Amino acid sequence: MSRIDESLEFIPVRIAVLTVSDTRALDEDRSGQVLVERLAAAGHVLADRRILRDERAEIAAQLRAWIADPGIDVVISTGGTGLTGRDVTVEAHRDVYEKEIEAFGTVFTILSMEKIGTSAVQSRATGGVAGGTYLFALPGSPGACKDAWDGILAPQLDYRHRPCNFVEILPRLDEHRRRK
Template sequence: MSRIDETLDFIAVRIAVLTVSDTRSSDQDRSGDVLVDRIEKAGHVLADRKILRDERAEIAEQLRTWCDDPSIDVVISTGGTGLTGRDVTVEAHRDVYEKEIGAFGTVFTIVSMQKIGTSAVQSRATGGVRNGTYLFALPGSPGACKDAWDEILGRQLDFRHRPCNFVEILPRLDEHQRRK
């Protein structure tokens, strides 16, 4: 069973938040606000925050820029994971991934099923890694962002979470690039 080991020190990670939307502005970005609130309340650092339109190349370029920035450990995007023609966030993420975290989407679907039933099949949440940086694409609803953070990311981004977590292997994500 998962648990928090209180004998270990918390390690803050630096997280960038990207909202993908053709219509939202910063004062209407409720999903981004949910993520920022949870990131900061958990003790992590908000490294950057942006809003981009649903344009695959622009999304992928921003993800690459953040992954190439050594001051960013994690990128979380919200929006553009649905099934409509303008929903291209998942494709942009996959353009960038070196490795996909396939179970992230599966676990997100399981969590979503408990909240919204079979409507969960319409989400294409995904996760991956590039250049030692974690990337996660979440649906654009505040509820989905709450669920993803509260049930998955908040735990996996806490070094004290046992039996394992994303933070403890963060220094090894790019070890293949350091080999000679």
């Protein structure tokens, strides 16, 4: 089973939060606020926060800008993961992925099934890696953001989490670029 090795020192990561919505403003962004509060409570650093409309090219451009920023280790987006025509966040993420973390969506679906039953099939949470940066797309509900953070991201973004975690391999995510 997984556990926290208290003999190891916590290593904070720098996280950017992106809310994708045609209707929300920063003061109404409950899902983004859930992520900001949880990452801060865990000891991580909020590196940037933005709200963008459901426009695939704009989302992908923002992801690329954050990937190119050496001050950002992780990007978490919320919103735009559903099935409607305006839900393009997953496609924008996949436009920039070098590698998809396929199990992320699967584990999120399993967690969601426990809370919302078969309605979980309507969510397309995804995770991936590009340019040495982790990218995660979560649904736009505060509950989904809480579930993803508490059940997946909080432990995986904690260097002390055993048997493995995302932080310990962060320095090696872009090693293929350095070999050239």
